Amino acid sequence: MADEGGSAFDAVEQGPEASQDDAGTPRGGDGDPSSHPSVTALQSRFGATILHHEVQAGDQHVVFVDPARNREVLEWLKDDPEQRYDLLADVTAVDYGGGKPIQIVYQLWSVGHKRALRVKCELPLDDLTIHSVVELWKTANWLEREVYDLFGVDFGGHPDLRRILMPQNYAEGHPLRKDFPLRGRFSRAEQTRRALSQDYRDDYTTELLEVGGAPGLAPPEPDGLTEEAEDTP
Amino acid sequence: MGLGDGESGDPPSLAEVQAPSQGEGREGGLLGSGSPTFLTTKVDFVVNWARRNSLWPMPFGTACCAIEMMASAASNFDLARFGMERMSFSPRQADVLICAGRVPYKLAPVLRRIWDQMMQPKWCISMGACASSGGVFDVYSMVQGIDTIIPVDVYIPGCPPRPEGLIYGLMMIQEKIRGESLSEHYSLRAEDPSLVGRPRAGTEEVEALAGPFGNSTQQERLSSFAQTTRPERSEDLLP
Numbered sequence: 001m002a003d004e005g006g007s008a009f010d011a012v013e014q015g016p017e018a019s020q021d022d023a024g025t026p027r028g029g030d031g032d033p034s035s036h037p038s039v040t041a042l043q044s045r046f047g048a049t050i051l052h053h054e055v056q057a058g059d060q061h062v063v064f065v066d067p068a069r070n071r072e073v074l075e076w077l078k079d080d081p082e083q084r085y086d087l088l089a090d091v092t093a094v095d096y097g098g099g100k101p102i103q104i105v106y107q108l109w110s111v112g113h114k115r116a117l118r119v120k121c122e123l124p125l126d127d128l129t130i131h132s133v134v135e136l137w138k139t140a141n142w143l144e145r146e147v148y149d150l151f152g153v154d155f156g157g158h159p160d161l162r163r164i165l166m167p168q169n170y171a172e173g174h175p176l177r178k179d180f181p182l183r184g185r186f187s188r189a190e191q192t193r194r195a196l197s198q199d200y201r202d203d204y205t206t207e208l209l210e211v212g213g214a215p216g217l218a219p220p221e222p223d224g225l226t227e228e229a230e231d232t233p
Numbered sequence: 234m235g236l237g238d239g240e241s242g243d244p245p246s247l248a249e250v251q252a253p254s255q256g257e258g259r260e261g262g263l264l265g266s267g268s269p270t271f272l273t274t275k276v277d278f279v280v281n282w283a284r285r286n287s288l289w290p291m292p293f294g295t296a297c298c299a300i301e302m303m304a305s306a307a308s309n310f311d312l313a314r315f316g317m318e319r320m321s322f323s324p325r326q327a328d329v330l331i332c333a334g335r336v337p338y339k340l341a342p343v344l345r346r347i348w349d350q351m352m353q354p355k356w357c358i359s360m361g362a363c364a365s366s367g368g369v370f371d372v373y374s375m376v377q378g379i380d381t382i383i384p385v386d387v388y389i390p391g392c393p394p395r396p397e398g399l400i401y402g403l404m405m406i407q408e409k410i411r412g413e414s415l416s417e418h419y420s421l422r423a424e425d426p427s428l429v430g431r432p433r434a435g436t437e438e439v440e441a442l443a444g445p446f447g448n449s450t451q452q453e454r455l456s457s458f459a460q461t462t463r464p465e466r467s468e469d470l471l472p
Contacts, residue, residue, distance in 0.1 A: 188381075
């Protein structure tokens with residue numbers, strides 16, 4: 001181990017440093033809204049809800065929206081005949097560290113108009129809640145679960161908000177947050193023990209397991225507790 | 234490349250594996266007890282010949298090492314030359330578990346279960362840096378060496394190892410089988426049933442193995458845990 005002081009591993013132990021720049025989330029300068037019809041339409045319709053607009057990488061228009069009204073804005077973008085952003089390509093999140101707000105990113109594509117738009121919502125770290133858009137795009141279901149799993153963002157109204165990538169019994173937090181240590185919070189021995197005690201049945205509902213015909217199914221305990229994994233080979 | 238202990242017991246039992254001539258403490262096996270007789274050595278020869286020339290690998294390929302494993306099985310390198318004719322995708326019919334690639338913690342119980350499902354006698358190859366030590370993936374989600382989960386007979390270094398490396402590792406398994414004896418069969422291969430579904434390594438060992446950047450930088454510290462002695466071979470590798 002890196003006991004002999006001043007080892008090269010110290011930096012690994014400490015994890016990534018937060019950015020020293022406390023001037024808020026990095027933002028580019030204001031873009032020219034007239035070059036993208038959806039941006040001008042958004043600004044005229046929603047006014048102050050559209051907090052900021054910028055252009056990245058030449059032609060990627062980014063619109064910052066008040067997170068309290070994300071659902072309303074996205075629904076209009078999807079349903080308005082002039083916009084028709086019918087494809088939600090991605091829902092993801094960015095943590096810039098240093099206590100800055102976490103950005104939720106919606107990457108939209110309009111198949112009919114062949115237009116792309118990126119909508120961002122900034123959530124302060126002490127209030128990571130935002131409305132789910134699963135009712136608008138079904139694909140947001142697993143994408144929002146992923147953001148919840150890795151960043152701990154609570155999507156209100158999500159039908160099935162639970163972990164999707166990490167094990168269901170994972171208890172160390174949300175790994176892609178900047179304040180998460182690189183090797184996790186538990187010791188390696190504890191991580192190994194927990195990993196081997198996970199039960200694949202936790203990943204599915206009882207109905208799904210019955211449909212799949214999983215052998216030797218024991219229905220879950222009435223109190224919701226599953227027994228310790230004592231699997232026989 | 235070195236031989237680890239191929240069983241779940243204490244490290245001292247490894248000494249018995251590597252020094253089969255040492256006759257003390259050997260319980261009665263299938264064919265009686267005591268020093269090897271003419272009968273047992275001849276039966277050993279035949280049984281070991283059959284076993285080492287019909288090793289069926291169970292491929293557990295999770296990453297780029299699996300590409301090299303597939304290349305080993307394909308016509309250029311042709312594992313079938315050594316009796317690994319059939320990649321056994323069912324653990325029940327497999328003899329060698331080849332863990333090729335990184336194993337995340339979420340996959341750990343799957344790997345453990347597959348190992349538990351394999352029939353005795355069975356062997357395990359840890360192929361590549363990630364399976365052996367976690368490799369560069371010294372992060373929250375990765376198992377830091379599958380020897381914390383299951384016993385490993387042969388570690389193959391490389392990122393990924395070339396097919397020659399995998400073939401050499403399989404031939405090391407063959408060498409190991411050559412030295413086995415039916416009279417000590419049960420002490421050689423037996424696993425503690427209480428270890429089924431459990432981590433193989435104890436807390437202290439896991440912590441030592443999983444230091445920063447895996448165990449690749451800390452070989453000295455591990456000398457009391459992981460046996461890295463070169464196997465004693467009375468015969469040449471290639472007879």
